Amino acid sequence: MVSFLDFEKPIAELEGRIEGLRQMSTDNDAKVADEVLKLEARANQMVRSIYSKLSPWQKTQVARHPDRPHFENYIEELFVDYTELAGDRCFGDDVAILGGLAEFRGRSVVVIGHEKGSDTASRVAHNFGMARPEGYRKAVRLMDLANRFGLPVITLVDTAGAYPGIDAEERGQAEAIARSIECCLRLEVPLIAVIVGEGGSGGAVALASGNKVIMMEHSIYSVISPEGCASILWHSSENAQAAASALKLTAQDLLELEVVDQVIEEPAGGAHRDRAQTIESVGDAIERALESLSELDGAQLKTHRREKFLTIGGLNSV
Amino acid sequence: MNWLSNFIRPRIRAVFKKKDSSQDAWLQCPKCNENIFRKDYVEAQRVCPHCDHHGRIGSQERFDALFDNATYTESELPRAPDDPLKFRDKKKYTDRLKEARAKTQKVDAMAVAQGPIGGIETVVAVQDFAFMGGSMGLAIGAAIVVAAKQAIAENAPMVLFSAAGGARMQEGILSLMQMPKTTVAIDMLRDAGLPYIVVLTDPTTGGVTASYAMLGDINMAEPNALIGFAGPRVIENTIGEKLPEGFQRAEYLRDHGMVDMVVHRRALKETLARTLRLLLNRRATDQSEETRESEDNLTASEQSAAS
Numbered sequence: 001m002v003s004f005l006d007f008e009k010p011i012a013e014l015e016g017r018i019e020g021l022r023q024m025s026t027d028n029d030a031k032v033a034d035e036v037l038k039l040e041a042r043a044n045q046m047v048r049s050i051y052s053k054l055s056p057w058q059k060t061q062v063a064r065h066p067d068r069p070h071f072e073n074y075i076e077e078l079f080v081d082y083t084e085l086a087g088d089r090c091f092g093d094d095v096a097i098l099g100g101l102a103e104f105r106g107r108s109v110v111v112i113g114h115e116k117g118s119d120t121a122s123r124v125a126h127n128f129g130m131a132r133p134e135g136y137r138k139a140v141r142l143m144d145l146a147n148r149f150g151l152p153v154i155t156l157v158d159t160a161g162a163y164p165g166i167d168a169e170e171r172g173q174a175e176a177i178a179r180s181i182e183c184c185l186r187l188e189v190p191l192i193a194v195i196v197g198e199g200g201s202g203g204a205v206a207l208a209s210g211n212k213v214i215m216m217e218h219s220i221y222s223v224i225s226p227e228g229c230a231s232i233l234w235h236s237s238e239n240a241q242a243a244a245s246a247l248k249l250t251a252q253d254l255l256e257l258e259v260v261d262q263v264i265e266e267p268a269g270g271a272h273r274d275r276a277q278t279i280e281s282v283g284d285a286i287e288r289a290l291e292s293l294s295e296l297d298g299a300q301l302k303t304h305r306r307e308k309f310l311t312i313g314g315l316n317s318v
Numbered sequence: 319m320n321w322l323s324n325f326i327r328p329r330i331r332a333v334f335k336k337k338d339s340s341q342d343a344w345l346q347c348p349k350c351n352e353n354i355f356r357k358d359y360v361e362a363q364r365v366c367p368h369c370d371h372h373g374r375i376g377s378q379e380r381f382d383a384l385f386d387n388a389t390y391t392e393s394e395l396p397r398a399p400d401d402p403l404k405f406r407d408k409k410k411y412t413d414r415l416k417e418a419r420a421k422t423q424k425v426d427a428m429a430v431a432q433g434p435i436g437g438i439e440t441v442v443a444v445q446d447f448a449f450m451g452g453s454m455g456l457a458i459g460a461a462i463v464v465a466a467k468q469a470i471a472e473n474a475p476m477v478l479f480s481a482a483g484g485a486r487m488q489e490g491i492l493s494l495m496q497m498p499k500t501t502v503a504i505d506m507l508r509d510a511g512l513p514y515i516v517v518l519t520d521p522t523t524g525g526v527t528a529s530y531a532m533l534g535d536i537n538m539a540e541p542n543a544l545i546g547f548a549g550p551r552v553i554e555n556t557i558g559e560k561l562p563e564g565f566q567r568a569e570y571l572r573d574h575g576m577v578d579m580v581v582h583r584r585a586l587k588e589t590l591a592r593t594l595r596l597l598l599n600r601r602a603t604d605q606s607e608e609t610r611e612s613e614d615n616l617t618a619s620e621q622s623a624a625s
Contacts, residue, residue: 162528164548164556169566172576174527174547181501181529201485201494202528202547209498223485223494223525228552233407233487247490248403257402259491306505309498315396315460 005061007050011269014043047269054218056244056253060226062218063197064160067272069279071098071113071156074196077279078286079104079111085145088137091171096127096163097135097207099142104154105287110146112139112207113156116197129198130163133176136206140176140183143191150298152190152290155207160225162203177206184209185305188298192289194282195219195251195260196271211305212289213259215251216282217266221259222249259312262289347371363583372520372540372583376422377429377444380479384442384587390433393441395464398426398456403490411488418450426457427482430465432472436591437603441469444479447521452482454526455489459496462530466503475513475594480531483549484524497529504533513597515590518545518568518577536593537577538586539568545577 004012018039025032054062062068075082079102086093099112114131117123139155146153162173184191184207191210199208199221208221215221224232226244231237248254251263264285267274296304344353349371359366363383364373382388405411419425427449432441443465445452462478469476485493507514516534518527520543528547539545546566554561564570568580581589595602 162547164552166553166557166561166565169546169548169553170574172532172574174523174545175532175576177528177547178497178501178530178532181498182505182533185498185501185505202497202525205494205497206528209501221491221494223490224487229407229487239407243407246403246405246407247487249491254491257491259495306502309495309502310463312495312499313398313402313456313459313492315398315456315463 003066005058005065007054007058007061011043011046011050014039014046018043044268047273051218051269055241056220056247056250057226057241059218059250060198060220060240060244062270062272063216063220065197065270065272066118067275068158068197069271069275070118070158070197071115072118073275074113074156074279074282075102075111077276078283079109082111085142086138088134088141090134090137092134094127094132094135094138095125096129096131096159097139099139101151105283107152107290108149109152109154110142111154111156112142113196114159114203114207116158127163129159130161131159131203132163132165132168133171133173136162136176136180139207140180143180143183143187147187147189150189152192153187153210154286155191155193155210157193157195157199157204157208157221158197159200159203160198161200162206177202180206181209185309186302187305188302190290190293190296190301191305192286194264194286195221196282200225209305209309211293211301211308212261214262214264214285214289215254215260216264216271216278217251218270219251220244220249221251221254222247348373365583370541370582372542374447374481374520375583376448377424377431377446380444381429381431381433381442383583384435384477384590385431385433386435386437390431390442393430393432393464393468395425395428395430395457396460398460401488402456402492403488405488405490407488414450414488422446422449424449426455426461427452428458428461430461430468432468432474435477435587436595438591438594438598438600439472439474440477440590440594441465441472441474442477442479445481445526447481447519450486452480452526453484453486453493454482454496454500455486455493456496458482458486459499462500463503466507469507469512470510473510473512475515475598476507477515477517477590477594478530478534479517479519480522480526481519482522482524482526484526494525497525500530501533504530508535513594515593517581517586517590518571519543521545523547523549532576535597538579538581538589539571539577540586541568541580541582543568545571 021036082102084100098115102111114129115126116129117126193208193210193213195215226240227237229243230239254260264281267277271278347366350369352368364375401411427446430443513535515536518539522531522545571577572580
């Protein structure tokens with residue numbers, strides 16, 4: 001059962017009709033079959049047309065779509081021998097961020113990412129992908145491990161943001177994020193970051209300060225959620241649509257601003273409509289990104305990352 | 319004369335003719351509401367003589383109070399592009415910038431200066447809350463990189479005073495990118511073996527805390543300063559309950575291991591001078607002794623008058 005977004009209503013109606021016809025028709029009803037084919041063509045056309053001109057707010061909804069592939073789906077399809085590693089060695093294990101060792105297309109890597117969960121129980125267990133300090137400290141520990149053994153780091157970013165709670169503040173949420181950014185920037189191994197859904201503020205940048213930062217076609221990456229921005233600047237969260245446009249948070253905007261290196265095309269109708277193909281494209285993009293960095297040694301990889309972030313926005317150089 | 323002209327009219331006038339109160343001889347402490355003689359307040363570096371509340375303080379007053387004999391040279395900062403995203407909410411970002419510039423006589427929220435602190439040549443960056451809440455955008459990132467590079471070129475330590483609600487939303491993703499950018503600057507200082515000390519002042523929250531403000535070799539905080547990642551209101555809305563007393567205040571952060579010490583503004587210069595001296599393995603000189611004595615003898619206004 002696909003969940004439809006509000007702007008997908010015409011698609012939902014059409015697909016409902018197709019489903020209805022299918023159930024009514026007998027095996028040899030050529031007329032109905034013909035009608036179904038026609039309607040399917042129309043539905044495909046409609047999907048393409050709607051998805052070719054999504055507004056920033058609609059993209060925000062697609063980026064948060066519950067059926068989009070998550071960390072665990074990517075692990076299952078793209079990685080072999082995934083060996084999860086738990087805990088920050090200070091306080092606990094935060095499963096809003098998962099990570100471990102794995103084989104990716106013939107090489108050992110460390111893979112880390114936010115996991116939002118896929119049903120109510122798992123969403124609660126993963127705290128909807130909103131990490132506490134332990135999550136970022138675990139990420140730092142795993143990145144350090146990768147650095148020590150010369151393994152590339154792959155991060156899959158998908159979070160509304162770091163968790164805003166008393167316990168998180170008590171244990172130094174800000175410091176944990178700052179150290180995670182610092183760790184990303186000091187690595188002497190490649191760091192490839194893919195924003196697969198939502199890139200929410202500091203909680204995202206903590207894992208995304210990489211040599212290559214790649215975004216999915218309908219993912220977003222922003223300093224604040226459109227709702228949060230609207231409630232501060234417009235004094236009403238109802239202006240989230242306007243805020244989404246003003247913030248320039250789409251993959252296309254960020255490519256133009258030279259904040260990200262590449263945008264991965266999604267299947268017609270978004271990642272959730274063809275998860276297998278989506279995951280495959282992400283894998284290909286990661287592989288190409290790793291290959292493009294293969295000539296650089298450790299020190300050069302670090303310099304590459306520093307230059308990238310020092311020159312964003314066109315001011316300062318190394 | 320009736321009550322209308324006696325009572326209502328002056329009130330209406332007061333509403334429409336808000337006079338500039340920044341030159342009044344007396345002002346009210348924002349915390350305890352006691353009246354304070356302005357001259358005393360400025361001399362005490364905007365610390366209330368009644369309740370010790372540390373008021374917000376601009377970069378010039380900081381520099382004057384911090385550098386020996388208020389002697390320092392301000393660094394020229396690169397001019398960041400205004401409004402890179404053409405951002406508009408209820409107001410245009412360019413208008414907000416214009417207003418902030420007119421109000422503060424500054425181009426953006428950070429100033430950088432170099433001078434001696436207890437005889438140790440130091441680069442100091444100060445974030446001004448008065449300029450759009452101190453918010454971090456391209457200008458702040460560029461200023462921190464300039465400060466770090468200057469410190470490296472001069473082989474000098476760097477001290478940074480943070481004050482901001484967080485990233486500047488009007489610069490969208492580019493403001494978020496100042497988190498890794500400033501972190502690179504701090505990392506360069508570390509590679510050069512130079513100390514980086516942060517003084518967290520009221521308030522320091524959001525992306526500022528989650529990058530350069532929490533990465534000090536030593537983190538100091540001013541008394542009762544609000545310091546955190548998420549703002550208190552955001553947390554209250556998330557958990558749906560009131561926050562405990564003193565939550566996210568400087569003393570709370572010290573008790574939770576996030577800052578090394580809470581330092582009264584009066585003791586800040588001496589504490590910084592001593593810490594730098596110890597970190598850099600230098601011994602107290604006549605110069606620094608003088609500084610210590612002058613701290614006791616000179617008032618802040620006399621120090622700045624000496625510049």
